[in-house]
Amino acid sequence: MIVIVGGGFAGISAYNQNKNSLLIDKKDYFLLTPWIIDFACGLKNIDDIRVKYEKVLVGEVVKIDFNERRIILSNGQSISYDKVIISLGHQQNLPRLKGAKEYAHKIENLQDALELKKRIQEVRDIVIIGGGASGVELAGNIASNVTGKRITLIQRRDRLLPTMTTASSNTAKKILTELGVNLLLGVEALEIKKNSVLTTHGEIKSELTIFAGGLKGPVLIDAFQHKNKNHRLIVDEYLKSVEHKNVFGAGDCATFEEIDIPMSADVAVSSGRISMKNALGEEIKFKPKRIATIIRIGDKFFGDFGENYVEGNTAKLLRSMAYAESLMIPKMG
Known part of the structure; x- marks a missing residue:
């Protein structure tokens, strides 16, 4: 067997x-x-x-x-x-910095997501550590769907979406900036505290710190x-x-x-x-x-299809197709 x-x-x-x-x-x-x-x-x-x-x-x-x-x-x-x-x-892969295990909220399974959805509604100051696809989507979708939040995204590299095309990185930066997300690029988190995050550029207030790293x-x-x-x-x-x-x-x-x-x-x-x-x-x-990595922020879709940058309806279709295929996987014969 x-x-x-x-x-x-x-x-x-x-x-x-x-x-x-x-x-x-x-x-x-x-x-x-x-x-x-x-x-x-x-x-x-x-x-x-x-x-x-x-x-x-x-x-x-x-x-x-x-x-x-x-x-x-x-x-x-x-x-x-x-x-x-x-x-x-x-x-x-929670970072080996002080306070990460105690105070960083991960988003790894359904229980994490349920707790995170609840906490987002309860707090005002949110810090997201990690500027990859997860961090960008979290920051953008909280900012565009939940009112009254102050969101800071900390990315130790000097650009967002470092494994994707430069065009995707630039689009992410433009959209998040327009949504009012405070982007700290080239900044490293040093310690996560109960109500703040200590970084190489000072201390930032945080009622909810989300780890969206590797x-x-x-x-x-x-x-x-x-x-x-x-x-x-x-x-x-x-x-x-x-x-x-x-x-x-x-x-x-x-x-x-x-x-x-x-x-x-x-x-x-x-x-x-x-x-x-x-x-x-x-x-x-x-x-x-x-095959493709498509980012969704609110009603905006963009990302990479192979080595090419796509956006708008093409990107939206690719993401919709990926979701439909995923939904069918447990039902396939």
Whole structure:
């Protein structure tokens, strides 16, 4: 039997290739994580981003015994496998600065989003740390959808959206500036306090500090005692474990040893499909490629399609198509 550990984009895509496999997840629903910020900012309802799994064994994996080929759940249940696909997604990489774990609000799962949506309504001064896609969308959509907020975005690099085109970066800066967001570019957060953030340019009042920085693999990967990088399982070009021939990795929790596999929904979907095909006996090389990254701020859409900048109706259509495809993933036969 092939067992898939973890749902999400990679796990569901793997399951859709072989519905005789067993999917294990700690929750009974599929979360459309790219749209979790839309929900927190009031642009989507909870049922727009949460879809029930067709078939899943709900349980929390605490250990995988690769030698005995057994998966151990938190309730003590032991599940044997012939091959296993590990697709546990990601966690936010909270910065190693003082106060981050105590006072920084992350936005990693549905519970985080529910709490964030509530807190946004309660406070006035909001600080967002991180100027990537998540930080830009958070700042822009809070500013355009919730009145009476003072928003500061701290970005340690000298431009927003540093992994995207210069045109996307410039558009983000223009829109956020017009919305009144206080942009601190080239500024680093030094300490997060209960009611403020200390930076290289002074101290900023904050009733709610949101961390929208980088991602890492789930810390649970460490418990598996498997070779990993930044909590991401190291796999070869066929998505097979570099240590165990009957183990595969897919999605954000897996990466190559020499170069990093991008952490995105479209890459996760592709890796899930290929990991299952290879687990079934094929030998398909995985070549990760991001198709599009589209930013939404209110009714404005822009971003990158391949290496090209797009905006307006084209960008809106691409984002709508991506959402529709994501919504269909847990329903596909």
